[in-house]
Amino acid sequence: xxxxxxxxxxxVLVDGIKALLSSEADLRLLHHALDARTALDILESEEEIHLxxxxxxxxxxxxxxxxxxxxxxxxxxxxxxxxxHHEPGIITKMIRAGSKGYLLKNTxxxxxxxxxxxxxxxxxxxxxxxxxxxxxxxxxxxxxxxxYDQGPKITRREKDVLxxxxxxxxxxxxxxxxxxxxxxxxxxxxxxxxxxxxxxxAGLVKAAYERDLLK
Amino acid sequence: xxxxxxxxxxxVLVDGIKALLSSEADLRLLHHALDARTALDILESEEEIHLxxxxxxxxxxxxxxxxxxxxxxxxxxxxxxxxxHHEPGIITKMIRAGSKGYLLKNTxxxxxxxxxxxxxxxxxxxxxxxxxxxxxxxxxxxxxxxxYDQGPKITRREKDVLxxxxxxxxxxxxxxxxxxxxxxxxxxxxxxxxxxxxxxxAGLVKAAYERDLLK
DNA sequence: TAAAAATTCCCCCTTAGGGGGGATGGATGG
DNA sequence: CCATCCATCCCCCCTAAGGGGGAATTTTTA
Numbered sequence: 056x057x058x059x060x061x062x063x064x065x066x067v068l069v070d071g072i073k074a075l076l077s078s079e080a081d082l083r084l085l086h087h088a089l090d091a092r093t094a095l096d097i098l099e100s101e102e103e104i105h106l107x108x109x110x111x112x113x114x115x116x117x118x119x120x121x122x123x124x125x126x127x128x129x130x131x132x133x134x135x136x137x138x139x140h141h142e143p144g145i146i147t148k149m150i151r152a153g154s155k156g157y158l159l160k161n162t163x164x165x166x167x168x169x170x171x172x173x174x175x176x177x178x179x180x181x182x183x184x185x186x187x188x189x190x191x192x193x194x195x196x197x198x199x200x201x202x203y204d205q206g207p208k209i210t211r212r213e214k215d216v217l218x219x220x221x222x223x224x225x226x227x228x229x230x231x232x233x234x235x236x237x238x239x240x241x242x243x244x245x246x247x248x249x250x251x252x253x254x255x256x257a258g259l260v261k262a263a264y265e266r267d268l269l270k
Numbered sequence: 271x272x273x274x275x276x277x278x279x280x281x282v283l284v285d286g287i288k289a290l291l292s293s294e295a296d297l298r299l300l301h302h303a304l305d306a307r308t309a310l311d312i313l314e315s316e317e318e319i320h321l322x323x324x325x326x327x328x329x330x331x332x333x334x335x336x337x338x339x340x341x342x343x344x345x346x347x348x349x350x351x352x353x354x355h356h357e358p359g360i361i362t363k364m365i366r367a368g369s370k371g372y373l374l375k376n377t378x379x380x381x382x383x384x385x386x387x388x389x390x391x392x393x394x395x396x397x398x399x400x401x402x403x404x405x406x407x408x409x410x411x412x413x414x415x416x417x418y419d420q421g422p423k424i425t426r427r428e429k430d431v432l433x434x435x436x437x438x439x440x441x442x443x444x445x446x447x448x449x450x451x452x453x454x455x456x457x458x459x460x461x462x463x464x465x466x467x468x469x470x471x472a473g474l475v476k477a478a479y480e481r482d483l484l485k
Numbered sequence: 486t487a488a489a490a491a492t493t494c495c496c497c498c499t500t501a502g503g504g505g506g507g508a509t510g511g512a513t514g515g
Numbered sequence: 516c517c518a519t520c521c522a523t524c525c526c527c528c529c530t531a532a533g534g535g536g537g538a539a540t541t542t543t544t545a
Contacts, residue, residue, distance in 0.1 A: 151482070179402075186401035187394075210491060223473040225531065238494050241532085246491095248533075255501080256532075258438040260475035267366075427522060440501065453524050460503075461521095470531085471502075491542065501532065512521075 057175055058085040058103055062094040062121070063110035063137065068160060072108065075164045082171060091121045098125065104132055106175050109154070111138040111145055119148045126153030133174045143189050156180040209250065209268055216243040218269050221260050272390055273300040273318055277309040277336070278325035278352065283375060287323065290379045297386060306336045313340065319347055321390050324369070326353040326360055334363045341368030348389045358404050371395040424465065424483055431458040433484050436475050 059076070061069055061084060069087045076082045085102065088094035091113050098104060107125065111118035122134055135156035136149040146157060156174045158167065159182055170180040209217065212233075219229040226244065230237040247253070251262040263269055274291070276299060278284055284302045291297045300317065303309035306328050313319060322340065326333035337349055350371035351364040361372060371389045373382065374397055385395040424432065427448075434444045441459065445452040462468070466477040478484055 181402060183398065183401075186398075186404070187396065189401070189404075212492060220472050221476055223469040223476070225470070227531085235492085236494060238496095239492070242493075245533080254438040254533090255440070256470065256472040257435050257475045260472045260479075261436055261438070264475075264479040425521065442501085450522085451524055453526095454522070456502085457523075463503075469503090487545095489542100489544075491540100493538100493540070495537080495539100497535080499532105499534080501530105503530075504528085506526080508525080509523075510521105511523100513519080515516100515518090 057082050057105045057171075059083060059106050059108060059171070060085060060094065060097060060104045061087045061108040062089075062091070062113065062118075063087070063108070064089045064113060065110070068110075068137075072167070075167055079168060082168070091116045094121065095124070098129060098132075104129075106171060107132055107134045108171075109134050109136055111136055111149060119145075119152045122149060122152040122154050133177075135170060135174055135180070146185055146189050150181075157185045158182050159184055209247070213243050213247055213250075214268065216240055217247055217259060217263055220244070220247075220256055221263050221269065272297050272320045272386075274298060274321050274323060274386070275300060275309065275312060275319045276302045276323040277304075277306070277328065277333075278302070278323070279304045279328060280325070283325075283352075287382070290382060294383060297383070306331045309336065310339070313344060313347075319344075321386060322347055322349045323386075324349050324351055326351055326364060334360075334367045337364060337367040337369050348392075350385060350389055350395070361400055361404050365396075372400045373397050374399055424462070428458050428462055428465075429483065431455055432462055432474060432478055435459070435462075435471055436478050436484065 059082060061072060063069055066089075073084045073087075076084050085104065086097050088097055094107075094109075109118055109122060109125075113121065118136065122136065125132065125134060133155040134153065135158055136146075136154040137158055137160055138145060138149075139160050149157060156170050156179055158170055158180075162170075162182060166182065170182070173180040215233060216229055219232060224232065226237050226240045229240045233240070244259075247259055248255075251259060251266075253259050253262055274297060276284055276287060281304075288299045288302075291299050300319065301312050303312055309322075309324075324333055324337060324340075328336065333351065337351065340347065340349060348370040349368065350373055351369040352373055352375055353360060353364075354375050364372060371385050371394055373385055373395075377385075377397060381397065385397070388395040430448060431444055434447060439447065441452050441455045444455045448455070459474075462474055463470075466474060466481075468474050468477055
């Protein structure tokens, strides 16, 4: 018998899932919690929970933080994240927070059961829509590169300099490595600051990571 | 009729795919190239190519670079990447380079045809194994976050300061925001430099991103 | 080929950052 | 209850970084 805890403040959904699971003899929706506090209380009680279905949007704290907490305190209990939306940002965060699975709330019965069994056995399960969305968000057409597309055309040389700034080299060290004068490096630095709307080196490194300028 | 170009130096595979496609009346493997040079020549000729199957490992230049070149010169021709392995690194690179699809070489006929039709219609297609592998590689269990997990313990206050450094604030501005003296901020900066083995602010920002210290 | 952009280098000067310490009260935790 | 860490603040000194220009040469590209 596999004991399941569902953490979600939408009662309709909780009941729906309970109904879906009732036909499975070996799965039992043992508890449900409407908020994070209750969820943690249930986990601290003596009852044995084998799997958690966790909503991303909770009333008290956000699901990502709760997921992290649980994964830290109860690493043996796998978590499947539930959500309405399929925004790549949230998905990424939940996966990084340690969730073993990810399902959309409009998932059918078959996929839900399959996901639960899969994850309970120690594997991970990510719904097809979710993975597709995530991968698609990485492609140059559909991603955040558009945010900056009026944006900064970094030249080859500026990229060289930027890469070395990220690697913590000083202006003089960069000059030595590139066989140019420190003055030139300073010029490139200024161009980078202007093009990337940065105020200092920290901002340059931030831009390098966020806009993925190093390749 | 959909004209397909396959770029792959494994003749056996080329023939195999040709055989698989022969049963489809509207798909035609019009050309094959064993290297990047030939592929570009074919694209420059007057023949109309509607879709490209591109191997990641080519004899002359690597598939990622070729993919980038083609996407730039012929943005209207979609590319499906083919590969033996499912390493997240390569997959990520190919997607970023602009490939609209990704398939493993052991893909069955059904999936191959489905992927081609899907991509030809302007959608993207990533095989289930591939996306799963990619997503799994992001989870904290299986990735490089373990490199740093015995790592430096940043205190709460240090994290506050670090977050503001990443946001390009100066020591004085950080002091104002946190209602403490600039001297204190300097102290925290020094601790951060020591704990994160960084040489300067750029290194702090780098560490913040690579070790995911901001949350 | 002519215009635009990139790369190189220099001047001035001001501010921010980093290296070396040391000191205090307060919280935490064995 | 005592050691340890944390957060706070200070000193001195020096280097690195940023802001404001200008200008020459080469490379790209339209």
